[in-house]
Amino acid sequence: xxxxxxxxxxxxxxxxxxxxxSAVELTQAHIDAMSAHKxxxxxxxDTPERALAQAKVSDAKIKSGDAGAMEGLPIGMKDLFCTxxxxxxxxxxxxxxxxxxxxxxxxxxxxxxxxxxxxxxxLDEFAMGSANVTSYFGNVKNPWGSNVDKDxxxxxxxxxxxxxxxxxxxxxxxxxxxxxxxxxxxxxxxIVGLKPTYGxxxxxxxxxxxxxxxxxxxxxxxxxxxAIMLQSMAGFDEKDSTSAPESxxxxxxxxxxxxxGLRIGIPKEYRMDGxxxxxxxxxxxxxxxxxxxxxxxxxxxxxHTKYALATYYIVxxxxxxxxxxxxxxxxxxxxxxxxxxxLDDLYCKTRGQGFGEEVQRRIMIxxxxxxxxxxxxxxxxxxxxxxxxxQDFTNAYANCDVILTPTCPSAAFGIGENEDDPLKMxxxxxxxxxxxxxxxxxxxxPAGLSEGGLPLxxxxxxxxxxEETLLRVGGVLETAAGFTAKPSMIGA
Amino acid sequence: MSAxxxxxxxxxxxxxxxxxxxxxxxxxxxxxxxILTWVEQLSEVNTDGVAEMTxxxxxxxxxxxxxxxxxxxxxxVLQNAPDQADHCFLVPKVIE
Numbered sequence: 001x002x003x004x005x006x007x008x009x010x011x012x013x014x015x016x017x018x019x020x021x022s023a024v025e026l027t028q029a030h031i032d033a034m035s036a037h038k039x040x041x042x043x044x045x046d047t048p049e050r051a052l053a054q055a056k057v058s059d060a061k062i063k064s065g066d067a068g069a070m071e072g073l074p075i076g077m078k079d080l081f082c083t084x085x086x087x088x089x090x091x092x093x094x095x096x097x098x099x100x101x102x103x104x105x106x107x108x109x110x111x112x113x114x115x116x117x118x119x120x121x122x123l124d125e126f127a128m129g130s131a132n133v134t135s136y137f138g139n140v141k142n143p144w145g146s147n148v149d150k151d152x153x154x155x156x157x158x159x160x161x162x163x164x165x166x167x168x169x170x171x172x173x174x175x176x177x178x179x180x181x182x183x184x185x186x187x188x189x190x191i192v193g194l195k196p197t198y199g200x201x202x203x204x205x206x207x208x209x210x211x212x213x214x215x216x217x218x219x220x221x222x223x224x225x226x227a228i229m230l231q232s233m234a235g236f237d238e239k240d241s242t243s244a245p246e247s248x249x250x251x252x253x254x255x256x257x258x259x260x261g262l263r264i265g266i267p268k269e270y271r272m273d274g275x276x277x278x279x280x281x282x283x284x285x286x287x288x289x290x291x292x293x294x295x296x297x298x299x300x301x302x303x304h305t306k307y308a309l310a311t312y313y314i315v316x317x318x319x320x321x322x323x324x325x326x327x328x329x330x331x332x333x334x335x336x337x338x339x340x341x342x343l344d345d346l347y348c349k350t351r352g353q354g355f356g357e358e359v360q361r362r363i364m365i366x367x368x369x370x371x372x373x374x375x376x377x378x379x380x381x382x383x384x385x386x387x388x389x390x391q392d393f394t395n396a397y398a399n400c401d402v403i404l405t406p407t408c409p410s411a412a413f414g415i416g417e418n419e420d421d422p423l424k425m426x427x428x429x430x431x432x433x434x435x436x437x438x439x440x441x442x443x444x445x446p447a448g449l450s451e452g453g454l455p456l457x458x459x460x461x462x463x464x465x466x467e468e469t470l471l472r473v474g475g476v477l478e479t480a481a482g483f484t485a486k487p488s489m490i491g492a
Numbered sequence: 493m494s495a496x497x498x499x500x501x502x503x504x505x506x507x508x509x510x511x512x513x514x515x516x517x518x519x520x521x522x523x524x525x526x527i528l529t530w531v532e533q534l535s536e537v538n539t540d541g542v543a544e545m546t547x548x549x550x551x552x553x554x555x556x557x558x559x560x561x562x563x564x565x566x567x568x569v570l571q572n573a574p575d576q577a578d579h580c581f582l583v584p585k586v587i588e
Contacts, residue, residue, distance in 0.1 A: 101568045199549040212548050241553045310531040321508060328509075330581050332572030340584045344509070352511030360510055364501075364520070365527060367508040378531065383544035385537050390545065422523060423530055439548035464549065 004029035005168040005490075009073055009225040012171055016062055016072050023055040023062065023072025027116050030074045034118060034169045037143075037489065042154075042164040044079045044137045045087045046119040054116045061114065070232050071114030076164040076173035079120035080127055081107040081216070082205040086117075090207040091125040091135040091157075094327050094334045094354030104205025105237045106174065106216045113232035118170050122160030125356045126324065127181055127209045130428040132159025133419065134358045142189055142412050143167035143487035144454055152412040152454070155185030155428075161219045162189040168490050172220040172229050176206060178213045179312050180408075180432025183444040186219055187407035187457030190446040190485065192474070193219045194226045195432075197465045198439030199244035201230075202237030210319035211242075213312075213436050223445065223474040227251035230467065246465055254468035255475040260294035262473065265400030269305035270431060272409065279406045279456065282448050286404055286458045289480035290473065300396040300403065304389045308434040309426060311389065314369050314382035315437070321366025324359070327351060361422065390438040397463050402473050405431050407457035411450040435461045443470050446483040455485070495525045 004026050007015065015021055031048045051074060058072035082088050082100035089095045103111070111117070124134045131153035132140040140159040142152040143166045154163040158175030162185035165173050175182035177195035186193025194217045201216040208214060218229035231251050237243040266287060271280070291297050329335035329350030336349035355363065369378035396403065409430055418424045435442045441464070444457035458477060462470035496504075498517040501524065505512040512520060566579040575582040 098572055101571050197549070199551070238554075238556050242549065244549060244551060245554060304537070307534055307537055310533050313527065314531055314534075325509075329574060330583055333574075335574035343583055343586050346584050347509040348506075348511040351509055352513075355510065360508075360512075361520070361523060361527075363508045363510065364504045365524060368504050368524070368528070371504070371507060378528075380544055381534050381539065382531075383546075384539035384542040385534050386545040387542050388537065388539070390548075421526075423526060 005033050007171060008221045009070070009171050009228050010222070012073055023058040023116065024052060026072060027051050027055040027074045027118070030118055030170055037167055037169060040141045040143060040163050040167055040169070041138050042121055042140055042160045042167065042169055043076065043119040044089055044091070044122050044160070047086055047117060051116050051118050058114050058116060068112065068114030070110060070228070072116060073114070073171055074116045074118050075110065076119060076121040076161055076170040077107055077117050078123055078158055078161050078174045078176060080123060080176050080207045081174060082207070083107050083117070083120065086120065088120065088207070089137070090127070091123045091137060092354065092356070092359070093136040094351070096136065096334065098333050102205060105202035105239060106206065106233050109235065110174070110232050115232065121164055121173055124157035124159065125359050126207065126320070127157040127176055127178055128320070128358050128362055129156040130180065130184055130425055131418065132156040133415065134356055136356060139415055141415070143489050144189060144412060146487055146489035147453055151415045153188065153415050155188035155412065157181040158185050158219060162186055162191060162193070165189070165191045165219050165221060166487060172218060172225055174216060174233070175219045176214055176216050177436065178209050178316060179436050180429035182217045182219060183407050183432045183442055183457070183459060184428055186444040187455065188412040190455030190483065191219060191221055192223055192226050192443065192445055193217065194230060194443040194467070194470070195436070195441060196230060196234060196467055197244070197441045199242050200234045200441070200465070200467070202240040202243045204237055204239040208323040210316040211323060212319060213316060223471060223478045224252060224255055226443065227255060227471050244465065249468055251467060251471055254471045256472055257475060257479070259290065259473055259476050262295045262402065262469070263298050263400040264290050264295045264473070265298055265300035265396055265403040267300050267302045267305065267396065267403060267405060269302050270405045272430065275409055278450050279409060282456050282458065283404070283406050286447055286477060289477060290404065293476045293480065298400050300400050302392040302396055302434065304385065304392050305434055307385050308389055308437055309430055311382045311385045311437060312433045313365070313426060314378050315386060317362040317366035318370050318379050319366070321363045321370065324363055327354060358422070386437050389434055393435070393438045393440060402469050403461040405459045405461065407431060407444040407459040411452060411454035411456055431459060440464055441467050441470050443474050445474050445477050445481065447477065447481040448483065449485055496521045496528070
């Protein structure tokens with residue numbers, strides 16, 4: 001018999017509908033898996049009672065024919081989404097006692113669609129990181145570590161969500177992506193991660209990192225599941241002024257399997273010096289799969305690619321330093337302990353104690369590049385280069401419909417590696433950052449295994465608000481790759 | 493760029509309102525210098541006549557009706573306050 005935790009959103013939806021099992025049974029199976037795999041540290045907060053109560057309501061709705069699009073489907077919620085009455089930490093000491101009195105739009109949308117929240121997933125502190133090693137609540141382990149007998153990072157910042165989906169602790173999870181935080185962990189854990197177009201999902205109630213880049217998206221086992229979940233997450237929201245007033249297409253219907261005549265762009269600038277052979281090979285393989293399915297392969301050029309990371313590491317910290325100014329120890333969150341001389345002392349001590357090293361580093365970089373005398377040299381310059389990076393994509397899309405690249409320059413690495421030098425860690429996002437800067441949708445699809453037996457993803461980058469083409473091509477890539485490997489910790 | 497010294501880090505830390513212990517100033521100065529030196533590569537890019545990006549998405553911000561949509565919820569607003577009294581946030585003495 002198939003285990004209930006083996007299911008996808010789509011197959012679980014069918015099973016619930018036909019009455020093969022109940023939402024309570026499905027939820028309980030995942031709660032059991034969560035308790036059996038506490039060692040992954042994928043969740044910061046478990047909410048089993050709440051989940052079971054929600055599942056009971058779902059069962060009644062399914063029976064009465066009032067089921068929502070994700071009715072009774074158990075998911076993980078990245079602990080960056082404010083959830084009413086449930087601890088929301090952003091992976092930080094400074095928010096380790098914060099219970100929001102309101103619900104973020106995206107988590108509220110999912111709730112309204114009937115999704116059952118199992119708990120809040122671990123992440124890099126304030127979503128700043130590429131390995132989930134900066135969380136105040138400890139490292140997350142990649143379920144694939146069980147295959148190679150080594151503690152591996154799940155990627156980041158949505159590392160808890162990625163580990164929970166890959167380890168089958170939930171059917172799917174939410175992520176957020178600022179420079180690759182959905183796609184990179186998806187690649188490291190062998191799952192699908194979709195960062196929608198900037199403005200597609202509301203940012204209201206999502207703890208802010210870099211507001212011109214942050215975007216929520218689904219992390220799922222399949223491309224079809226990504227379409228199902230995006231449908232429930234996305235949509236115009238009056239409460240987010242950058243939310244796009246676009247109507248939502250039927251994302252699942254976009255998966256026609258037909259990509260004949262579509263033009264797939266291959267950007268030559270993504271062929272980096274020293275890129276591992278296995279990554280180059282997989283990329284070529286992806287090209288061949290799409291060609292065999294009837295697509296046309298065209299060379300495109302994104303000449304400013306090599307400047308994307310440096311641009312990102314000015315823009316994102318600058319926005320972070322402004323956004324994180326709100327953590328003052330006065331209105332909510334951690335307040336410094338001990339004797340406080342005055343208000344400045346309260347601010348400085350609260351923030352010195354409450355923020356971890358990487359967050360402090362980025363706030364200081366941001367404060368510096370925005371400070372008098374340096375603004376033009378750093379921030380204004382970066383925003384100009386960002387314009388050029390976005391133009392590169394506009395030019396490329398004159399000749400192609402979707403762009404194919406590797407998701408990451410490597411497979412998952414060991415916990416503790418790349419930590420001696422922040423710049424080394426930043427390189428993980430080299431292929432995901434450019435599309436983030438341009439606000440474009442991107443998706444990572446598990447496409448193969450490294451020589452060491454670890455998952456590798458391929459990335460598709462689409463035109464703004466064209467997630468449909470992304471999903472259509474993604475579906476074809478997924479079928480061709482036939483990625484069925486699973487972490488051995490799941491068992492038979 | 494020239495390397496950041498300890499005094500500059502102290503100044504940045506104050507701007508950012510983050511207390512940094514004396515022994516951390518030097519390593520942070522090193523880290524920040526490395527990062528700032530690395531981003532310096534942007535100076536190679538010719539950006540003459542290029543506009544700064546001000547909006548990621550190709551759209552103008554929508555306006556909403558200028559009406560009060562919430563309020564009168566002091567208990568909720570103060571629910572997470574570290575210290576409060578009489579529906580006010582409490583802070584240490586501000587006047588020196």
